[in-house]
Amino acid sequence: MNLRCDLRSDTVTRPCAGMRAAMASAEVGDDVYGEDPTVTRLEDRLAEMLGKEAGLFLPSGSMSNLCALMSLGQRGDAVITGKPYHVNAWEAGSASVLGAMMLVVLEPGADAGLAGADVAAAIFEDDPHFARSRILSIENTVSGQAVSLTRMDEAIAPARQAGLAVHLDGARLFNAALGLGVDASELAARADTVSVCLSKGLGAPVGTCLVGPREVLYQARRARKLLGGGMRQAGVLAAAALWALDHVLPELHADHARAEALAEGLGKLGLGQVRQATNMVHLHPDPSLGDVHALLAAQGVLIGAPHPESRMVLHRDVDDTALEAALSCFDQFSSV
Ligand SMILES: Cc1ncc(COP(=O)(O)O)c(C=O)c1O
Incomplete structure (x- = not known):
């Protein structure tokens, strides 16, 4: 198969x-000893950018989320989160398996945010029968x-009132912003x-940065070690992430623009329900079209497996030519 456009994920x-050159010339040291200057530079830069x-x-993002939960809470604590x-x-139940925490899951609204009333109702009373929220x-x-910020605030207000800590999984924080x-x-x-x-829309090969209060991050460093996530000369990876902050982040808007163009193109072809937000497009194909996913794959256009919607994610390796190729492949279904 000649790969023409890979839309499965960013x-x-x-x-x-350019990124590889930055990786090759990175100054490195043993980061478990706290001696990798490039890793330190990345950690400091993201903390500063995000006001932490x-x-x-x-x-990985999965380890970062788990380290955050293990540092903000303890075994036996309850974590309120959204079901999807x-x-x-998508993290193999790690908060329960490894963090020994209870997840209390809420159904988000159509805007993917949690309702304040739902969060308030999910907070347990301080009673020996219950886990500590x-x-x-x-x-x-x-x-x-x-x-939206309003919707985030709505969910956060009752949590703050009850003294809960708040973790934000911003795997795609810059797309959200x-x-x-x-x-x-x-x-x-x-x-x-x-x-x-750093390894999603920003295009670095590996890595996630957790930012927060110094004391919490001290605990997170211990959790990372516990989970086997301490890396040695990780500056080669941090260098890619720093390069991405300089060169990819300023161009992130192009992925959103191409996602809009893809959604518009699919809408015109009338293949089914299409929704687009930031760098993602979801298509719920009309069943009469057959196995769209497999038919496209045979022609070198990869999209997410249907669940039943198929996800398409725009990223820096999808340029206008690749997008055109994808749209022209979709075009064959318009006459089915
Ligand atoms: C919202 C969100 N959080 C966390 C992660 C986990 O990242 P990783 O695959 O690096 O573990 C992902 C991965 O796709 C994600 O989409």
Whole structure:
């Protein structure tokens, strides 16, 4: 198969020559000893950008979320989160298996945010029968959807009132900020800890940075070690992330524009229900079209497996030519 356009995820990007050159020339040291200057530079830079005291570079978003929960709470604590949010749905149950925490899951609204009343009702009374409600874990973007500041505030208010800590899974924080037209620090200011992936829309090959209060991040460093996530000369990876902050972040809007163009093109072809938000497009294909996913794959256009919607994610390795190729492949279904 000649791969023409890979829309499955923004995690499929490959480092370009500029990023690879930055990685090759990175100054490195043993980061478990705290001696990798490039990792330290990345942690400090993201902490500063997001208005937090400290940062911690981790191998993945899943580990970053787990380290945040393990640092904000303890075994036996209850974490309130959204049912489809990554922490609950896509991390192999790690908060329960490894964090020994109870997840209390809420159904988000159509805008992917949690309702304040639902959060308030999910907070347990202080009673020996119940787990201690300790953390609210929110997400932005959620499947591409940017949750508004108002909606975030609505969910957070009852949690704060009851003394809960707030973690924000901002795997795509910069897409959320762009979608809402605000600075990423405004989103970050609402949470104690924020997890930001470098390996998604930003295009770095590996890595996530957790930012938050120095004391919490000290605990997170221990949790990272416990989970086997301490990395040695990780500066080669941090260098890619720093390069991405300089060169990819300023261009992130192009992914959103191409997502709009893709949604518009699919809408014109009348293939089914289409919705687009930030860098993602979801298509619920008309069943008469057959196995769209497989037919496109045979022609070198990869989209997410139908669940039943198929997800398409725009990223820096999808340029206008690749997008055109995808749209022309979709075109064959318009006459089915
Ligand atoms: C919202 C969200 N959080 C966390 C993660 C986990 O990131 P990783 O795959 O690096 O563990 C993902 C991955 O897609 C995600 O979409």
